[in-house]
Amino acid sequence: MRFLSGRAVTLTHTFLDDEDALTPDDVTVTVTRDGASTPTAEGPATRDGTVYTFSAGLLPQGVYTVRFSSSAVTDTLRIEVVGGFLFGIPEVRKPALELPATRYPAAEVRQARDVVEREFERITGRSFTPRTLYVEASDLGGCTDLLPVRDVRSVVALGTPDGPVSLTLDRVGPFAYVPELPHGTAGVEIEYGFTEVPEDIRRVGLVRLRWVLTEDRSAIPDRATSYQPVDGGTYTLATAGRAGYHTGIPDVDAVLDDYTFDVVDSVFL
Structure with a gap:
């Protein structure tokens, strides 16, 4: 599920056991951004019948883990806050x-x-909209490994002794990599995607x-x-x-092909 940055995020959830709805008491919600050690938002959920609601407020662009939990049951969801949609x-x-x-x-x-x-x-x-991805430093391999997304705009190292550090980007055709990670980097936050659809x-x-x-x-x-x-x-x-x-829609596929890099270009650029 995706939400637009700059807007208050309201989360709704129904606990299901197969097709049966559950109504546990005292449900609390935690919303934790990828790469963070503490929740960005947390608090009790309100219930209306079988639907639980929680207002997380404004959330920075990125991917989040949401936990709706009580003493009897816990559900974990993934949401993303993005910089835009393809259309309104x-x-x-x-x-x-x-x-x-x-x-x-x-x-x-x-x-x-x-x-x-x-x-x-x-x-x-x-991605044709602005997005943010967190990647563990261990998942990057060597410093010269290509970043896992294209159209990268910026990369910030997190967990360093000096706090967040903006990194220099080197580019190879449509791809990008960071030539060096600061000592102690736990992971990197990558901003990528088109700024305008x-x-x-x-x-x-x-x-x-x-x-x-x-x-x-x-x-x-x-x-x-x-x-x-x-x-x-x-x-x-x-x-x-x-x-x-x-x-299966020729007009759609023709446009998508225009934005897709050929395998040969991907290998030799």
């Missing part, structure tokens, strides 16, 4: 998309947007979102690779995972 919900409500709030509530749209963002990141290996990515993101929300209403079976209309002829469908298509 008001853009989804434009008449051309035909996604009115009466049929597609905001919670459903947010979930589908999260699916699209993660899919685009998996396909291209890049490219307009073509925003446009095809909305196209993909509409498909994600409406695919169960399609008249074409989801496993079909071709179809034959009643007036004759046979049409071959662009199918995700076949013939170089990622999503």
